[in-house]
Amino acid sequence: MNIGRDYVSSEQTNTIKDIYGYEITVDEIQWVCKQHDLGDIKKIYGVLGGKNNVPILVETNKGKYVLRYVTYAASKERINDIEDIILCLNKASLPAVNAIKDRLGENYTFTNNRMVQVYPFINGVKFKFRPEQIKANAKVLKEFHNALKLYKPDPLPDNPISLTEEYLQKRLCRLYKNKESISESSLSRINSLYSTIINHWREADKNNLEETIIHCDWHPWNLLYHEDGSVACILDMDHVQPGNRIYDVAYFIYWILKFNSDKQKRQIYMEMFLDGYGRLTPEEERILPLEVSKIALNIIIKDVLKAEKELKETEPLIQYLLSHIGKGFLH
16 A cells, blocks of 8 residues: 655646556545545645555645555455454554545545545655664564464455466466567576476475465565654555465565675675564475575566566576575575
């Protein structure tokens, strides 16, 4: 949920477009504000950063708010379930923000066949690889997993993320169907990475991988931070679903590795994060490098047009993680 990011434009605007090019007019924005009793608009800042949905920052006489135009397939039941999950996090004193209900008590409103949710604007600091942020992120993730361990979501997301062999194979097949967009050499290298990872995964001991509700998009920039490094707000809850908690741990570590080429810094940041998260089972420790490898492979193959670039950047990381040294990076 993009409720506190940098905005694209600070100028008053008459028309904003969603990711499909459809216009969102000032009149429409005013109507949404009225449905949620946000007060009179003083300024429309523009679209906040973020790849998904269309979050528009507005200021009224009552404060600043984010109007979040939902652009993915989501049922009303799924939206309500996510709001219930956020309530569970709040009960555990975790920083997540519920949507502001409309006049009918709903967590959303519809305008021009588009679902819109409204959130208070959260002012926070972005992730900057500060030790305090890394430690705080890990601590909050552990508390997130513990708080939701007994929660039973209903319904699940329409497109649950699960990096199974079948899921990765379908994405790989899509690359081959669009092979005019990628060289034969790159396809061969990707296929080799896929085969190696899947073979290792089949042989891995997957017992005692603790299950809970996972965030499924726990990268460092999906949280906002206070100046002291503590977490101000957990963002983007769209993909929460049941899963192995090691996935969220591995997902964060993937981004730490991807954006730090310095081996010493990588090790320091990983140790900070894992110390902050706390005890993993022996099985989780052993499978973690392989889980990071699967995530890295998925990043390569999820977008046909970016596959060449991602392969060039990520292939050395996967090779390292699958090596004898990489498999023991926790130790």
